Amino acid sequence: MKLLVVGSGGREHCLVWKLSQSPLVETIFVAPGNGGTATTPKACNLSIDPLDFPRLADFAQQEHLAWTFVGPEQFLALGIVDYFRARGLPIIGPTQAGAQIESSKAWAKQLMVEAGVPTAQAQVFTDPLQAQASLDQGIWPRVIKADGLAQGKGVVIAYDRAEALDALQTCFALGGSGATVVIEQFLVGEELSVLALTDGTTIVPLVAAQDHKTIGEGDTGPNTGGMGTYAPVPLATAQIMAKVQTRVLQPTLDALRRRSIDYRGVLYAGLMIDPNGEPAVVEFNCRLGDPETQVVLPLLKTDFARIARALLDGTLADLPLEWHPGCAACVVVAAGGYPGSYRKGDPIKGLEKVSGYATVFHAGTAREGVDWVTQGGRVLGVTGSGATLADALQASYQAIAQLYFPDMYYRRDIGFKALQVTV
Template identity: 55%
Template sequence: MNVLVVGNGGREHALAWTLLRSPNVKQVICTPGNGGTATLKGCQNHPVAVDDFEGIKRIAQKYNVSLVIVGPEVPLALGITDYLQQDNIPVFGPNQAGAQLEASKAWAKNLMQQAQIPTAQTAVFTDAETAKAYVKTAPIVIKADGLAAGKGVTVADRVELAHSAIDAIFAGEFGSENQTVVVEEYLTGQEVSVLALTDGQTIRSLIPAQDHKAIGEGDTGSNTGGMGAYAPTPILTDSLKQRIQTEVLEPTLATLQKWGIDYRGVIYAGLMITPDGEPKVLEFNCRFGDPETQAVLALLETPLDELILACCQQRLAQFPPLSWKPGVAVCVVLASGGYPGSYQKGYAITGLEQAEAKGATVFHAGTKLQGEQVITDGGRVLGVTAVGSTFEQAITNSYEALDCIQFKQMYCRRDIGFRIAKL
């Protein structure tokens, strides 16, 4: 069968790469794709923007695709699933109503309260002065309500910084539509990413991952879309996994059902495991995480197309247990210098073949193919992913492969997995 993947990041390259390992998948079409999907055997790109729903529909019909998988949150929030389903095109990804789980943090917090899901204490404001009057102590967390590419969250260690973050949101730093602020209690502990797939009736989690959101080593500095990830994290014991299933995932799905939302896609719970071992939800996302997906899918043995079709066709309850490779996977992100602020594009990338000869898989994110040359075309450029029997081995394998790659102003963190290395 033919599958269409919407998006152009590392997550979408990982999805295409994983799909093409299945004997059922003949071809993957990416809209618009990147330099990695352009050079992936069995895959082809079409320069259609993720919000060009008419263009995406034409491509889906032209190639008679059996499945559309939507990678990024923006087209989901804009209603791509509703649009394509009007023409009976099977889509994996929630409809516009369900995508509010990520598109509005205030909406998601309301759902958590209704479902009695453990989370941080929260207050929601629609004007800056009232929000600033509420913030009297720090540390505290300030979030833009809407989509902000993973950068709309400020962990403020001073009241003044919290006030500045509130002003920035209402000044339109994260888009003029972000005119609501969510103020949250500051939680401590370890963050964990649980990506779960649902057909609207049943929900199953994939192996748990941890990512590094901060730009600087030691998890310091500005938040990014993610500078690296690893899976499966040993932080989640079997008992914690079961608690997350029964206290977070199932109540979330039940509340969506109660609200009349037919949710078929990913429910990605970003959780804090507090020092006393309690799981609390920080936020929900309505799609595969990036770069967690690169690490998780590197270990998946169950054909991804079969799993996703089971979700689309509401057969997940009957689907056999998922199969995973032994060992662990680590993904290290190579970024453009200056990211998550301003950065330059268009630099030639060398050493990709040498990196893969080391046994790693290099997932492209901010790249494009210019003639025969792959060049930088974004903030997060590549995700070098390696598997090992231990975390130490997987981390070593990833960095040895990464050291083969060069481009001007290249930056990466050298401590991905440091939390695990300490265990």
């Protein structure tokens, strides 16, 4: 079969890498793809703007593609699934209505309250003065969130009124994504990422991962799109995962169905597990996580092309998932200055030296002649695997030691909560 993957990040490179291993797959077209997808077996980058839905759909129709898989939330929020479905083209991902679970934090919060899903208490504001006035009540810290999409960086934990006012000013200044602001109570506990697959009726969690969202070691500094992750997570016991299934995933899917939303694809629950082992939703995403995908898919033994077909056909319940033993860890290598301003075009050295158990997934890269150069804030995701988390992290960091570009930055403490030591 011939497929189309939409996106250009590390998540998409990992997905294409996984699909290329399937004997069912002949060709994977990627729009627009990146340097990594360009060199993946069976893959071919397309010079088609993913925002050009008509042109993408024309290509899918002309090539008789089996299906399209959408990576980034932006295109889901803009209705690419609705457009493809209207033209009778198979595509995996939630509709524009379903994608509101990520594109509007206020909408998602209302859905969770309706479904009885545990989550932080929150207030929603469209008026800056009313938002500021609300700060006079309640306890600190508070969480300030831009309502719309902000690439994982529209969230600030404010520890006092001054920080909260700065965060509100920043969020409202975002315009479209910050025209509405959500102020939440601060949840105490440990974060857990649970990516679940659903065909609209059945919902199945994948192995849980733990992301490291902040730029600084020890989970300090501003939020990023994610600086590293690992799986499986010791915190995600069978008892906790059972609670996630019955109290979070299934009730959310049921609530979507009550709203007549045919939600197929990925429901990503960003959770906080409190000291008593009780889960609460921090936020939902409508797509695979990045960099969580870069550890979850390497551990997945089941053919992902078969899984994709089950999502379309509504037969997910008939396809048990199998997993490889061991652990995987992904360390993100970023451009200096990220998540603020950063340079592009710096040459990347040493990619040819990475071998062994580490796999390099390209995120923000480009090809200039025979050279790789930086093209984004998060440049590479280096995934190691091993019998233990320590083994997987060692493979990742040994591979990173072979890489170089000016001012490259990465956290050296990925997995520290599980290891209880700094790597």
